[in-house]
Amino acid sequence: MTDPVPSLRHTIADDLRTQITTGHLGAGVRLPSESQLAAHYKVSTPTLRTALALLHAEGLIEKIHGKGNYVRRPFSRLTYASGILTPARPSLRVTVRTTQLRARGALTSLLKVPSRTPLTEFLCIGYEGESPHSLVRIYVPRDLVTAEPPWCRQRPAQVRDKVTARLATTEEASTLRVTPARAVLAITRVSTDTVGRVIEAAHLVLLGDRADALFTTYHTTEEGVAEE
Amino acid sequence: MTDPVPSLRHTIADDLRTQITTGHLGAGVRLPSESQLAAHYKVSTPTLRTALALLHAEGLIEKIHGKGNYVRRPFSRLTYASGILTPARPSLRVTVRTTQLRARGALTSLLKVPSRTPLTEFLCIGYEGESPHSLVRIYVPRDLVTAEPPWCRQRPAQVRDKVTARLATTEEASTLRVTPARAVLAITRVSTDTVGRVIEAAHLVLLGDRADALFTTYHTTEEGVAEE
């Protein structure tokens, strides 16, 4: 199951990875040039580059064409639960941009509204320090929008979170300032009130290496016995 | 934002991709050998291989050492909800390998048992046709193991699912026959009975492009008002 013949690329990647994780190569440090590294490890430059590609895909280094390869800053992990990201820290901040638009396409079925229904979109970008870590688009039927931000309104009776993992799109990658080869947690959240009206739909994109999502389900002894 | 100078690898990948998605290259078909493809596209074999690596990362082809490159079957998306994967289809099958071991490390805190507690591990690999799509490791304290498979036992009172997105490890990638550059949905599930005893812990790894996870949360009007 484990690799019986470790390839050069993995050996080199392992070495650099431990140097990064142990702090020998600190955050923000520029690595030696690829030709220097290739000479140091006594391999050809293509081989060395495949090793760096592994670290790049893991999000450990950042490649900047014409400048060099840099060690990325370490991540502090956030938890998405009950619709909010925790822990809230002073270093975390959120920018919100509000847009008026009309429902069309997938939004109409998500919100269960007719096409061209007036909506308000809240585009939220969460930052930790200078680094963006999350991208949230919230859609609310305009007649439900109050002056408050959407997360301060009435509590929904039901919330459905559909979660998947995928690679970041080029758009998301540029917004979140990562490579497209990064795993993100994509959550589609639909909140419904007590009479079944959809009061909010949201698309959340969280960097996989910076966030978890936590869901707790309770079963009473009566219900759910019919399953299976 | 778009690539202004399309590289050879992308041009070739685009060509093969359209051939696959339009059905010119049907599911399960073996591609010509890499040297034949390289000759056809008039590029070197390493260049052709980087093009195939793109398709491999997208999950369009499956590489089998010594045999060839095969067009993967189109994805049918599974949904993880209430602890099971749906829909159940005849083409889906699961292999289970049972191992006896003793708790240590992270497992002791997950299961809330002392170190070296006897456990049973169920290693389940889900297949659709010939292609693996999920990898599940279930850990149960041995005194709770019955003759039945673990998913047929008593229904837990509480289930906590911790979900994140990450790239597949090399081990998972080889088991699931994908590249490590693939986004997977990693779920850690802890099931507790009515008296708070952990009756099962599970690590699930689902291919991001083949699975969603669905969670529904209900709020009564009384509770949860204190929040915010």
Place this chain on the structure above:
DNA sequence: GAGTGGTCTAGACCACGAG
């Protein structure tokens, strides 16, 4: 053993970033 993919080399040339 024949044919396949996997890894690696030692160069070449191009594109980008900064001084």
Place this chain on the structure above:
DNA sequence: TCGTGGTCTAGACCACTCA
């Protein structure tokens, strides 16, 4: 202009699969 990373070549050799 110079040093950087990005792409590509034309081979070589090894590991795996299957007959």
